[in-house]
Amino acid sequence: MSTRPTLAAVAAHAGVSPSTASLAFSGSPRVTxxxxxxxxxxxxxxxxxxxxxxxxxxRRGRSGVIGAFVGERLLYAFRDPVAIQLLDGITxxxxxxxxxxxxxxxxxxxxxxxxxxxxPLDAAIFATCGLEDDPALDQLRSRGVPIVVVEGPVVDGVxxxxxxxxxxxxxxxxxxxxxxxxxxxxxxxxxxxDGRRGFIxxxxxxxxxxxxxxxxxxxxxxxxxxxxxxxxxxxAVAEGAAAARVLLDVPAHRRATAVIAQSDxxxxxxxxxxxxxxxxxxxxxxxxxxDGADLSWLGATRLTTVVQxxxxxxxxxxxxxxxxxxxGHPPDLLLPVTLRIGxxxxxxxx
Amino acid sequence: MSTRPTLAAVAAHAGVSPSTASLAFSGSPRVTxxxxxxxxxxxxxxxxxxxxxxxxxxRRGRSGVIGAFVGERLLYAFRDPVAIQLLDGITxxxxxxxxxxxxxxxxxxxxxxxxxxxxPLDAAIFATCGLEDDPALDQLRSRGVPIVVVEGPVVDGVxxxxxxxxxxxxxxxxxxxxxxxxxxxxxxxxxxxDGRRGFIxxxxxxxxxxxxxxxxxxxxxxxxxxxxxxxxxxxAVAEGAAAARVLLDVPAHRRATAVIAQSDxxxxxxxxxxxxxxxxxxxxxxxxxxDGADLSWLGATRLTTVVQxxxxxxxxxxxxxxxxxxxGHPPDLLLPVTLRIGxxxxxxxx
DNA sequence: AACGGCGATCGAATCGATTCGACGAGGAGC
DNA sequence: GCTCCTCGTCGAATCGATTCGATCGCCGTT
Numbered sequence: 001m002s003t004r005p006t007l008a009a010v011a012a013h014a015g016v017s018p019s020t021a022s023l024a025f026s027g028s029p030r031v032t033x034x035x036x037x038x039x040x041x042x043x044x045x046x047x048x049x050x051x052x053x054x055x056x057x058x059r060r061g062r063s064g065v066i067g068a069f070v071g072e073r074l075l076y077a078f079r080d081p082v083a084i085q086l087l088d089g090i091t092x093x094x095x096x097x098x099x100x101x102x103x104x105x106x107x108x109x110x111x112x113x114x115x116x117x118x119x120p121l122d123a124a125i126f127a128t129c130g131l132e133d134d135p136a137l138d139q140l141r142s143r144g145v146p147i148v149v150v151e152g153p154v155v156d157g158v159x160x161x162x163x164x165x166x167x168x169x170x171x172x173x174x175x176x177x178x179x180x181x182x183x184x185x186x187x188x189x190x191x192x193x194d195g196r197r198g199f200i201x202x203x204x205x206x207x208x209x210x211x212x213x214x215x216x217x218x219x220x221x222x223x224x225x226x227x228x229x230x231x232x233x234x235x236a237v238a239e240g241a242a243a244a245r246v247l248l249d250v251p252a253h254r255r256a257t258a259v260i261a262q263s264d265x266x267x268x269x270x271x272x273x274x275x276x277x278x279x280x281x282x283x284x285x286x287x288x289x290x291d292g293a294d295l296s297w298l299g300a301t302r303l304t305t306v307v308q309x310x311x312x313x314x315x316x317x318x319x320x321x322x323x324x325x326x327x328g329h330p331p332d333l334l335l336p337v338t339l340r341i342g343x344x345x346x347x348x349x350x
Numbered sequence: 351m352s353t354r355p356t357l358a359a360v361a362a363h364a365g366v367s368p369s370t371a372s373l374a375f376s377g378s379p380r381v382t383x384x385x386x387x388x389x390x391x392x393x394x395x396x397x398x399x400x401x402x403x404x405x406x407x408x409r410r411g412r413s414g415v416i417g418a419f420v421g422e423r424l425l426y427a428f429r430d431p432v433a434i435q436l437l438d439g440i441t442x443x444x445x446x447x448x449x450x451x452x453x454x455x456x457x458x459x460x461x462x463x464x465x466x467x468x469x470p471l472d473a474a475i476f477a478t479c480g481l482e483d484d485p486a487l488d489q490l491r492s493r494g495v496p497i498v499v500v501e502g503p504v505v506d507g508v509x510x511x512x513x514x515x516x517x518x519x520x521x522x523x524x525x526x527x528x529x530x531x532x533x534x535x536x537x538x539x540x541x542x543x544d545g546r547r548g549f550i551x552x553x554x555x556x557x558x559x560x561x562x563x564x565x566x567x568x569x570x571x572x573x574x575x576x577x578x579x580x581x582x583x584x585x586a587v588a589e590g591a592a593a594a595r596v597l598l599d600v601p602a603h604r605r606a607t608a609v610i611a612q613s614d615x616x617x618x619x620x621x622x623x624x625x626x627x628x629x630x631x632x633x634x635x636x637x638x639x640x641d642g643a644d645l646s647w648l649g650a651t652r653l654t655t656v657v658q659x660x661x662x663x664x665x666x667x668x669x670x671x672x673x674x675x676x677x678g679h680p681p682d683l684l685l686p687v688t689l690r691i692g693x694x695x696x697x698x699x700x
Numbered sequence: 701a702a703c704g705g706c707g708a709t710c711g712a713a714t715c716g717a718t719t720c721g722a723c724g725a726g727g728a729g730c
Numbered sequence: 731g732c733t734c735c736t737c738g739t740c741g742a743a744t745c746g747a748t749t750c751g752a753t754c755g756c757c758g759t760t
Contacts, residue, residue: 004494006716017740022718032738049493053470054408055716058745063404064468065415065452074441084428091424095455100469102415102450103441118414119450120403120470143399144354356746367710372748382708405746408715 005046014042025051063120066094066321067102069136071128071193074105080235081265081293082310083128086150089314090125097322104136113139121145123321126152127314146324148317151212159324160332161317165212165290168306168337169219169260172288175304175339176258177223181286181348185247185256186220186229187240187266189213197243200229216262216290228256232266240269241276248277248285257285257348264289264305271301271344282346292340302342309335355396364392375401413470416444416671417452419486421478421543424455430585431615431643432660433478436500439664440475447672454486463489471495473671476502477664496674498667501562509674510682511667515562515640518656518687519569519610522638525654525689526608527573531636531698535597535606536570536579537590537616539563547593550579566612566640578606582616590619591626598627598635607635607698614639617653621694632696642690652692659685 011021016039023031024039043050057063068090070077077083091101099122104115116139123146126137137155140147147158154160176184188200192209200217208214220227230247232239240261248255248270261267267289274281281287281301292307313335320330361371366389373381374389393400407413418440420427427433441451449472454465466489473496476487487505490497497508504510526534538550542559550567558564570577580597582589590611597609598620611617617639624631631637631651642657663685670680 007718008716018717019719019741020739023739026718030738035738047492049489050467051718052716053468054404054411054413055745056468056718057470058404058408058716058747059718061404061745063413063470064465065470067450074438078428078434078437087428088424091453091455095465098464098468100417100452100454100465102452104450105441105445114448115414115445115450117400118403118406118448120407120413120415139399142397357748358746368747369711369749370709373709376748380708385708401748402746405715406748408717408746409748411715 005043005048007048007051010039010043010046010048013046014039022051057120062122062325064098065100065102065119065121066318066325067104067116067119067121067124069104069124069126071105074103076234077128080128082263082291082308085293085310086127086314086317089311089316090127090318091314092311093315093318093322099322116140116143122325123147125317125321126150127317146321148320148324150313150317151210153211159320159330161313161320161335162333163212163308163313163335164337165215166219166222168308168339169216169290170222171219171339172260172290172304172306173220173223175341176260176286176288176345179286179345179347181258182224183256183348184220184224184227184258184260186217186227187243187247187259187261187270188217188229188231189235189262189266190233191231193234195233197231197233197239200231204231213262220260227260235263235265237265237269237272240266241273242269244270244273245277248274248279252284252349255285258345259285259287261287261289264291264293264295264303267303267305267344268295271303281344284349286345286348288345301344304342304345305340306337307340308337355393355398357398357401360389360393360396360398363396364389372401407470412472412675414448415450415452415469415471416668416675417454417466417469417471417474419454419474419476421455424453426584427478430478432613432641432658435643435660436477436664436667439661439666440477440668441664442661443665443668443672449672466490466493472675473497475667475671476500477667496671498670498674500663500667501560503561509670509680511663511670511685512683513562513658513663513685514687515565516569516572518658518689519566519640520572521569521689522610522640522654522656523570523573525691526610526636526638526695529636529695529697531608532574533606533698534570534574534577534608534610536567536577537593537597537609537611537620538567538579538581539585539612539616540583541581543584545583547581547583547589550581554581563612570610585613585615587615587619587622590616591623592619594620594623595627598623598629602634602699605635608695609635609637611637611639614641614643614645614653614655617655617694618645621651621653631694634699636695636698638695651694654692654695655690656687657690658687 007021008018011018020031021039024036070083094101113135116136124140126149148161149158150161191213217229230243232243247259259270261270267287270287271281274285279285289303289305292305295303316333323330357371358368361368370381371389374386420433444451463485466486474490476499498511499508500511541563567579580593582593598605609620611620617637620637621631624635629635639653639655642655645653666683673680
């Protein structure tokens, strides 16, 4: 009893050949109901729970597992509402195909490199990590694993699922400009994960690791021209609040009339900081975000933001991955975003 | 070029046998540095990225993948700070072993049942789902996949990682009792996922799906005896707030002097509702939670709660799983919890 | 010089299923 | 009644690496 029965054993017990037994388990119509029945009951007698997935995978050349790389540490990704919706969209599609989602920490050195070599992946989705030079990406490519990248770099042979970050922020900036704002500041997500905070200069900007962050800067500049941008160390409410205290705690005549946060999470921090400083939103300062995340805990306040289809992004990425696995050539995708005007933007103080 | 090179091809190219090539790749000390070098450069020439994980897995009998079942839908699990910390603890340990984490939606019918049969798992961790009668559990057991259950049922041959829910709530209840409270109410997490809300009666309670919820009821009753308990439909802030409005929006003489929420998330909802109703905490009503989650967005308020080591729970579960895979027999585990008294509990109004 | 020992390399079996082409029997058509 | 076709079943090759035990050669020893 130390060893589990194999398909061959079941076949022998049922008095059929292994091939027939295999057909029976795969539910092929080429096998007689009676025979199938015999095989199944033989399996039941022997306590055989079905073909070994490992062996089947080897033969088929597919493991039924798709890897998702989420930034740096999983914990951070889990805290990001957008990443979560993205993952949810991915699992939704993969689940319906009977494919499992393997979580991998991207943007990091040793562990994942080793993992990638040992874990059978049918395809990989780079979900929320910059990767201009990710070793994991190269390794997977040389292994021939199909890859889908969400908001990542344009790489040959890799399917890209993107959203129109630049256009979205441009629309948002125009909205603020139309309201009369002329002095705005940007609260930026990290350009790379080195824990740095502070105003972004040209040198720093050129070392940006994340494409979406850059695009969201550019969108604002399309309307306002050069604008001061303050980089946060991570995309978190507390980070946004801390940065906003720096930006807003200055005399009114030098204060920006609008703060454009690059994410709703950061914007929530700005709202918190503004309240703490006794500034009214939008009377004293307008606040805008990006993502269209669920911020119901803000109460009656509805954030002016750019809504992106996070879950749709996940579904699209997963579907592209499935198509790649099937041997297809899905096209790159650019998903639209829409401006949603809430209660946090208004005319600048006169 | 349509087909990738195999280890055998590399071996031939390097002028060694496949076995030696394999040894070279696995970094065995039994192979001469010179030979290894020759094999590696042959691999580089042929564009061979290393042994196929699928084939290696079959031979080894291990896939390097461990499955984590999280309740119902991943999206909900992702919203739960405890579940997230748990997953983070799991990934931390698995990552250090070079093992991947496969996310699976438990507590659901079709898709996972099918997935389980097709995906090679070395072990499974049931993370946050009740499963008195989960078909996935049975299926995995009959397949011989080692299983670790976090706060799940006691099943023969399954390792249990648990926390002392009952003792924790008991300590908390005693704290409130010592303060003078005599009329308390419980705000409970769902007993099962059928979307039901309302006071829990005996019939409902007997159909409970989740053990931790039951234990947290019992802990309170150990001190106060029978106590009204209001069940929420899901563990979310908004749910807690909605339920708290029902519990608190009554004349003061009929109102509970303390609300014991079964999670910090629910407790946050209670605080929200109390504020909306104009009730001061803890002067008008004391509020307590469970988990010790990060609620820094509450500001200065520090919730009285029972702190559980969520990440430690994850690490312990993952380590137990690794030990099972290695053929060991890790013991069941009961992790301690500690009462943390914050600013939300005080004497009852006189 | 012969022998023993040791370490590097090789052969061959194995992991467990899938699948393609072949084969045989039974039924339909002429 | 004979042939042809079809449907169900079987054999055997294959997926790609790992690993145990055997082999072969080299070096040190007496």
